[in-house]
Amino acid sequence: MTLRPTSLLKRGILVRLVPPAVRVLAAGGVAAALLVGGGTAIAAPAASATSTAYVASAPRGSYAQLHPLSALSAQRLATADLVAAAKYGTGSPIDDPAREQQVLDAVARQAAEVGADPAATVRIFRDQIEANKVVQRALHRKWDADPASAPTERPDLTKVRAEINRINGELVRAIAAATPARTSPYCSAVLTATTAHVRHEQRLDALHTVALLRASRSLCG
Numbered sequence: 001m002t003l004r005p006t007s008l009l010k011r012g013i014l015v016r017l018v019p020p021a022v023r024v025l026a027a028g029g030v031a032a033a034l035l036v037g038g039g040t041a042i043a044a045p046a047a048s049a050t051s052t053a054y055v056a057s058a059p060r061g062s063y064a065q066l067h068p069l070s071a072l073s074a075q076r077l078a079t080a081d082l083v084a085a086a087k088y089g090t091g092s093p094i095d096d097p098a099r100e101q102q103v104l105d106a107v108a109r110q111a112a113e114v115g116a117d118p119a120a121t122v123r124i125f126r127d128q129i130e131a132n133k134v135v136q137r138a139l140h141r142k143w144d145a146d147p148a149s150a151p152t153e154r155p156d157l158t159k160v161r162a163e164i165n166r167i168n169g170e171l172v173r174a175i176a177a178a179t180p181a182r183t184s185p186y187c188s189a190v191l192t193a194t195t196a197h198v199r200h201e202q203r204l205d206a207l208h209t210v211a212l213l214r215a216s217r218s219l220c221g
């Protein structure tokens, strides 16, 4: 059985999710579940419910602040398919520590400029990078196993990185704008909702949904 967020609504797991009044019922120790094709349940990010918890009326604007973080994380993950294709069969490793350090240095600098916490921003971006590599590794495994499914064109990695840089800048600005929601005790519950909605909006497959959850680990806090 494949359950979608609407089914969760019917089951009373997610209750009335109309910004700015976001209400989330977290039942049975699980804040919510994101469900992917084939009916596999994936636990939501940082599900923080104790046994049975009811979180009502998150602060106004929480959803609007956190949705861009989920949406931009998913956009950034979409670039992983292109990076994977750019590297496939070239001998270029998926892990590029020098490039990762450039990204982290740049976002720390940008965070300081726009009033985001540089340490928190770097933590968030470490997760974005790990999530990106989750997608790349999975695709390389898939293409190795089924060469017919491998891409036939190789994107220009320099251009893809320019797009990643653009998304990085937007994400840093969104992090700065989301400080109240990120540090609110309601953050995990609201982020569960924004993650589910972005999965639906961007029609994420199972791999990108799993990666989005990995990317979201440090968004609250």
Ligand SMILES: C=C(O[C@@H]1C=C(C(=O)O)C=C[C@H]1O)C(=O)O
Pocket: 083, 094, 095, 096, 097, 099, 100, 103, 128, 129, 130, 132, 133, 161, 164
């Ligand atoms: C996306 C890339 O692959 C990896 C992921 C990175 C990222 O998410 O920013 C950076 C370097 C690599 O370790 C890349 O090489 O550009």
